[in-house]
Amino acid sequence: MSATEATQKDVNGSEPELNRVIGPRLLLLFIVGDILGTGVYALTGSVAGEVGGAAWAPFLVAFVVATITAFSYLELVTRYPQAAGAALYTHKAFGIHFVTFLVAFTVMCSGITSASTASNAFAGFLNDGFDLGFEVGGVGILVTALAFMALVAAVNFRGVGESVKANVVLTLVELSGLLMIIFIGLYAVTQGNADFSRVVVFESPSDKSTFFAITAATSLAFFAMVGFEDSVNMAEECHDPIRDFPKMMLTGLGVTGVIYLLVSITAVALVPVGDLTDPAKGQALTQVVAAGAPDLPFDTIFPFIGMFAVANSALINMLMASRLLYGMANQDVLPRVLGKVHRTRRTPWVSILFTTAISFALIIYVVRASASEEGATSVALLGGTTALLLLCVFTVVNIALIVIRRRPSDHQHFTAPTVLPYVGAITCAFLAGPWARSEEQQEQYVIAGFLLLAGLVLWVVTWLVNRGGRAKKTGFRDIEHLED
Numbered sequence: 001m002s003a004t005e006a007t008q009k010d011v012n013g014s015e016p017e018l019n020r021v022i023g024p025r026l027l028l029l030f031i032v033g034d035i036l037g038t039g040v041y042a043l044t045g046s047v048a049g050e051v052g053g054a055a056w057a058p059f060l061v062a063f064v065v066a067t068i069t070a071f072s073y074l075e076l077v078t079r080y081p082q083a084a085g086a087a088l089y090t091h092k093a094f095g096i097h098f099v100t101f102l103v104a105f106t107v108m109c110s111g112i113t114s115a116s117t118a119s120n121a122f123a124g125f126l127n128d129g130f131d132l133g134f135e136v137g138g139v140g141i142l143v144t145a146l147a148f149m150a151l152v153a154a155v156n157f158r159g160v161g162e163s164v165k166a167n168v169v170l171t172l173v174e175l176s177g178l179l180m181i182i183f184i185g186l187y188a189v190t191q192g193n194a195d196f197s198r199v200v201v202f203e204s205p206s207d208k209s210t211f212f213a214i215t216a217a218t219s220l221a222f223f224a225m226v227g228f229e230d231s232v233n234m235a236e237e238c239h240d241p242i243r244d245f246p247k248m249m250l251t252g253l254g255v256t257g258v259i260y261l262l263v264s265i266t267a268v269a270l271v272p273v274g275d276l277t278d279p280a281k282g283q284a285l286t287q288v289v290a291a292g293a294p295d296l297p298f299d300t301i302f303p304f305i306g307m308f309a310v311a312n313s314a315l316i317n318m319l320m321a322s323r324l325l326y327g328m329a330n331q332d333v334l335p336r337v338l339g340k341v342h343r344t345r346r347t348p349w350v351s352i353l354f355t356t357a358i359s360f361a362l363i364i365y366v367v368r369a370s371a372s373e374e375g376a377t378s379v380a381l382l383g384g385t386t387a388l389l390l391l392c393v394f395t396v397v398n399i400a401l402i403v404i405r406r407r408p409s410d411h412q413h414f415t416a417p418t419v420l421p422y423v424g425a426i427t428c429a430f431l432a433g434p435w436a437r438s439e440e441q442q443e444q445y446v447i448a449g450f451l452l453l454a455g456l457v458l459w460v461v462t463w464l465v466n467r468g469g470r471a472k473k474t475g476f477r478d479i480e481h482l483e484d
Helices: 024-036 039-051 056-079 085-094 097-130 139-158 160-190 196-200 210-225 228-237 241-270 284-292 298-330 349-369 373-404 420-431 440-483
Strands: none
Touching: 024 160, 024 228, 024 241, 024 298, 039 056, 039 210, 039 241, 039 284, 056 085, 056 210, 056 228, 056 241, 056 373, 056 420, 085 097, 085 228, 085 298, 085 373, 097 139, 097 298, 097 349, 097 373, 097 440, 139 160, 139 298, 139 349, 160 241, 160 284, 160 298, 196 241, 210 241, 210 373, 210 420, 228 241, 228 298, 228 373, 241 284, 284 298, 298 349, 373 420, 373 440
């Protein structure tokens, strides 16, 4: 059965379908670009600070955990090749409006928060790259970040074809930066400048056991592996999602996993861990290139590579968030107006406007907060909370697959190994626990609680709006029946 034959509930009448323009190659680049994002650029030094020279180990564990959950996503997206991803699968499994809404709200928050933070980072990289002299948290950074997000919204509205083509260019640029680091590492080996004995040295600054130190570092590294789940929200814009997703998602995970391992090994082999974790000595990967190829002006090149990397993250996350809202509106879980599709561009324009408005508010918060040390800590905790919420979502997705498997399917689809959803649910739930976080990171649970409380308020509003719409629709049917 092809993707176009898959049925879905249509509560928005004769809205046009989304434009199917994503083939297997574009899908692969979308997944690779989404996973790479900004995580590895920012997290290599932090992960090394948790476990010492064995920085590759948390990335390897995170890769394994992500791949296990990816198998669950693959079975679900080929069963239900529709937009909305995790929220749709939760709705199909449990049919509880409140649970579905919370999952949708959580995923949307993770995407918009990530994109808003990336906009602030983009403005910072632009400021550094062109030496504009904007103050951190100042008006110049704020205007630049808002203008960048408006540009992302315009590309998003223009069409998924244009968006994915932009993703191709951005992905190739950010990929070139990581390949540069790997090749510099190989060159340093030939010159005798690499010390691979450091790669097997485990050190925990907090005196944790090896198991819990790697667990804490894995919860950090896991943030660099997420992104593959965004792609399932684009299912209705793929040529043949049932055929293409399994091969492309597993290939994308494999490519990024190998790159992460090579980058982390190269970093530790070329630069002592103490230097990688010292912000006074510069960004970790900048130090790596400086040590392996001191004559290369990477400190000048890096802001521009970073600019492309965060731009890619913002574009992909806003694509995901708008398609998530569109898909949930078509399932009658969110207000139906969010399911409106522009008849010319064939993009979910109301959802794009809605998510962009939220991102503007978050950008103002993020930019203003970054001006103070306390605010910068809050921004970092917000990023950690995103990872925490996604781990909770992954736990729910794995459980949803276990429930859905009890029902027959009306078409052929990818089938994950039987045990993997159980393993995925357990490992993701474990990494979401307080034992997987440092004392400073425990505040993530407080932030998550406030976000879920906001979600509860929005759920009540949505329920009342949709209830009124259903009553009105029923009333029209009754009137028509009486007239007959």
